[in-house]
Amino acid sequence: MATIADVAKEARVSRSTVSSVMTGRKYVAPETRQRVEKAVRKLRYTVNSGARALATSRTMTLGLVFSFRQSRFVPSASTYVVALAQYARAAGYRLTLLTGDDSVGEIERALAAKTVDGFILMEVVEDDPRLEPLRRGTVPAVLVGLPEDSAGVDAVDLDYVAAGRLAVDRVHAQGRHRVAMIGWPGSLRRTGATYALRFRRGVEGRARELGMDVTTFECEVDQHGIQECLTPILQDPSWEALVFHNDAIVPILPILLLRENVENLQVIGLCPPEMAREQWLPFETIDTKPEESAGIAVQMLLQRLAEAPSGARGQSGSSPEVRPFERVLIEPTLTAMSEWGNAAEEG
Amino acid sequence: MATIADVAKEARVSRSTVSSVMTGRKYVAPETRQRVEKAVRKLRYTVNSGARALATSRTMTLGLVFSFRQSRFVPSASTYVVALAQYARAAGYRLTLLTGDDSVGEIERALAAKTVDGFILMEVVEDDPRLEPLRRGTVPAVLVGLPEDSAGVDAVDLDYVAAGRLAVDRVHAQGRHRVAMIGWPGSLRRTGATYALRFRRGVEGRARELGMDVTTFECEVDQHGIQECLTPILQDPSWEALVFHNDAIVPILPILLLRENVENLQVIGLCPPEMAREQWLPFETIDTKPEESAGIAVQMLLQRLAEAPSGARGQSGSSPEVRPFERVLIEPTLTAMSEWGNAAEEG
DNA sequence: CTGAAAGCGCTTACAG
DNA sequence: CTGAAAGCGCTTACAG
Numbered sequence: 001m002a003t004i005a006d007v008a009k010e011a012r013v014s015r016s017t018v019s020s021v022m023t024g025r026k027y028v029a030p031e032t033r034q035r036v037e038k039a040v041r042k043l044r045y046t047v048n049s050g051a052r053a054l055a056t057s058r059t060m061t062l063g064l065v066f067s068f069r070q071s072r073f074v075p076s077a078s079t080y081v082v083a084l085a086q087y088a089r090a091a092g093y094r095l096t097l098l099t100g101d102d103s104v105g106e107i108e109r110a111l112a113a114k115t116v117d118g119f120i121l122m123e124v125v126e127d128d129p130r131l132e133p134l135r136r137g138t139v140p141a142v143l144v145g146l147p148e149d150s151a152g153v154d155a156v157d158l159d160y161v162a163a164g165r166l167a168v169d170r171v172h173a174q175g176r177h178r179v180a181m182i183g184w185p186g187s188l189r190r191t192g193a194t195y196a197l198r199f200r201r202g203v204e205g206r207a208r209e210l211g212m213d214v215t216t217f218e219c220e221v222d223q224h225g226i227q228e229c230l231t232p233i234l235q236d237p238s239w240e241a242l243v244f245h246n247d248a249i250v251p252i253l254p255i256l257l258l259r260e261n262v263e264n265l266q267v268i269g270l271c272p273p274e275m276a277r278e279q280w281l282p283f284e285t286i287d288t289k290p291e292e293s294a295g296i297a298v299q300m301l302l303q304r305l306a307e308a309p310s311g312a313r314g315q316s317g318s319s320p321e322v323r324p325f326e327r328v329l330i331e332p333t334l335t336a337m338s339e340w341g342n343a344a345e346e347g
Numbered sequence: 348m349a350t351i352a353d354v355a356k357e358a359r360v361s362r363s364t365v366s367s368v369m370t371g372r373k374y375v376a377p378e379t380r381q382r383v384e385k386a387v388r389k390l391r392y393t394v395n396s397g398a399r400a401l402a403t404s405r406t407m408t409l410g411l412v413f414s415f416r417q418s419r420f421v422p423s424a425s426t427y428v429v430a431l432a433q434y435a436r437a438a439g440y441r442l443t444l445l446t447g448d449d450s451v452g453e454i455e456r457a458l459a460a461k462t463v464d465g466f467i468l469m470e471v472v473e474d475d476p477r478l479e480p481l482r483r484g485t486v487p488a489v490l491v492g493l494p495e496d497s498a499g500v501d502a503v504d505l506d507y508v509a510a511g512r513l514a515v516d517r518v519h520a521q522g523r524h525r526v527a528m529i530g531w532p533g534s535l536r537r538t539g540a541t542y543a544l545r546f547r548r549g550v551e552g553r554a555r556e557l558g559m560d561v562t563t564f565e566c567e568v569d570q571h572g573i574q575e576c577l578t579p580i581l582q583d584p585s586w587e588a589l590v591f592h593n594d595a596i597v598p599i600l601p602i603l604l605l606r607e608n609v610e611n612l613q614v615i616g617l618c619p620p621e622m623a624r625e626q627w628l629p630f631e632t633i634d635t636k637p638e639e640s641a642g643i644a645v646q647m648l649l650q651r652l653a654e655a656p657s658g659a660r661g662q663s664g665s666s667p668e669v670r671p672f673e674r675v676l677i678e679p680t681l682t683a684m685s686e687w688g689n690a691a692e693e694g
Numbered sequence: 695c696t697g698a699a700a701g702c703g704c705t706t707a708c709a710g
Numbered sequence: 711c712t713g714a715a716a717g718c719g720c721t722t723a724c725a726g
Binding site: 001044046047048049050051053054059061064077078081082085086089094095096097099100109112113114115221222223224227248251252254255256258259278279280281282 | 348391393394395396397398400401406408411424425428429432433436441442443444446447456459460461462568569570571574595598599601602603605606625626627628629
Binding site for chain 3: 350351352362363366367369370372373394395396397398399400401402403
């Protein structure tokens with residue numbers, strides 16, 4: 001593999017000049033630049049990113065932190081991961097996986113060994129223990145999720161409260177009144193998963209404002225729990241609407257609606273867009289917008305990195321005068337109902 | 348942040364000696380070693396992994412290659428990812444995500460910029476274009492998946508053929524004869540996804556050996572397609588058994604069985620263990636064993652790395668005399684049926 | 695506009 | 711058993 005020295009020799013310039021061409025940070029005379037570029041092509045030269053990292057004290061790597069347990073509740077986790085990787089790469093950053101059981105330890109080690117320039121945290125919970133090392137740490141972090149206290153880091157997520165309100169507004173617009181809200185299991189709520197609580201708060205709050213009648217059910221994610229929770233609701237015609245936020249019921253609900261011959265129940269809920277896209281669901285859904293969250297997360301992190309005093313340097317002297325940390329709420333939108341009939345015809 | 352020089356000064360030894368202690372590759376007198384260790388603790392020193400990588404030409408990073416499109420069919424993708432990261436980390440390796448649309452380009456860039464010591468490929472298809480750069484490349488790779496031709500790399504996967512045979516044997520053991528096989532959509536088969544073809548081959552082959560009567564249905568993954576495919580089968584009592592390999596139908600099948608009052612149909616299929624674990628499925632399943640695949644994949648890759656002539660060096664001279672490449676098949680096992688009744692009682 | 699030199703933080707023969 | 715020196719492949723002030 002060619003090194004910068006090989007290129008310099010081939011182009012009959014100094015290594016500095018080759019470097020200037022590669023980084024693009026310095027003007028190089030067109031004629032010289034062309035000689036260098038030609039040599040680069042001829043030798044198939046690529047900058048060794050490790051060496052560059054050492055020289056610049058920028059690893060161009062972001063650490064993606066997510067833990068094991070919750071991911072079974074989030075089959076759409078890979079959507080976030082892929083989107084994050086995509087955006088990071090578009091900006092020249094790699095994504096490295098920090099997914100051990102001991103996330104806090106992972107973060108501390110990554111900080112100490114300087115393997116990453118920044119962190120992205122998924123599956124954020126209230127009082128997330130991972131925030132502590134990050135707040136002391138020397139590199140920026142961004143949360144996908146919105147705990148009450150996100151001091152010291154930027155955070156982005158769907159506006160789950162607004163999503164809950166939107167769902168209720170849809171119901172209200174149909175003149176319906178009596179609403180069953182199907183949420184995640186209590187076990188998930190107890191982990192402190194921020195979205196579970198926020199959606200529910202939106203639903204219940206808006207219902208109260210509109211004088212509507214909401215009852216919340218926490219529904220397990222297994223076959224048995226789902227049947228047990230939903231069947232009585234679907235069999236009781238006094239329910240006028242069903243609002244849900246529980247991915248596990250999504251593929252099953254359509255069949256249950258058919259089985260119970262439910263005809264006059266309005267159904268609307270939050271679900272990952274890939275589900276809505278592929279499933280031809282017979283009801284409206286609200287998009288969780290994972291790609292948007294990912295895009296904004298990466299963007300906020302890059303922004304911090306651009307402002308930071310380049311790596312480990314400049315850490316002495318006057319305190320860096322940090323820009324206030326952000327909390328970005330993504331506005332939820334409705335996805336139109338898929339028409340089963342159309343689906344069949346379109347083939 | 349402390350550097351090796353700080354530690355050397357604090358311990359009143361040379362940097363070489365500190366390095367010897369940190370790497371553990373050289374004997375250091377106990378008394379000296381203790382001084383060094385004390386200094387390390389005092390200064391909270393951690394080796395800068397980038398600098399070490401440059402010096403050793405080992406990045407201690409593995410590239411995880413998977414593309415966008417198929418992952419929507421594989422909600423269990425994150426199980427593999429997490430397991431791979433876990434095993435890699437246990438061996439001191441990081442995992443970096445190579446998930447762009449242009450996987451081949453990602454691989455070539457990673458090779459050129461020397462960002463990884465090895466590659467792990469997921470979602471392998473027949474004639475996978477990613478294999479070409481890897482075969483020329485200078486670092487080892489392992490496939491999770493078994494294309495016909497895996498020359499030049501190690502490969503591991505569940506023995507899907509055996510899984511298909513196992514399913515049929517279970518059916519045969521019950522004295523049943525007429526079998527409906529529900530597979531993945533034709534669109535997935537056409538991508539060349541290796542598992543889709545292999546399971547089917549196992550089912551059909553074994554059925555032929557046993558003189559059984561199998562009909563294969565390729566079932567779409569959306570609500571409409573699933574209903575359309577399954578309903579007629581469930582309504583036709585002449586089917587004695589249903590063998591499936593299509594994750595999308597798993598959560599829906601139990602309800603359909605209830606709805607159609609199916610009583611005498613034996614059901615068995617392949618599905619990710621987390622589904623079986625959480626869903627209380629009313630039928631037997633065969634475990635896809637993602638953790639085992641991940642473990643063996645990492646292990647095979649580390650084995651290659653251990654044998655390799657340490658990074659970019661030693662690439663000249665006699666050709667490296669590679670050990671034959673392996674194809675590891677993981678034996679499938681049955682997961683007992685969850686009893687709905689028990690589930691309810693255990694609460 | 696270009697180059698010589700120092701430095702990023704390590705490791706590893708090689709002497710002693 | 712320990713240390714001085716060279717080197718991994720870059721970048722970046724600093725001269726000129």
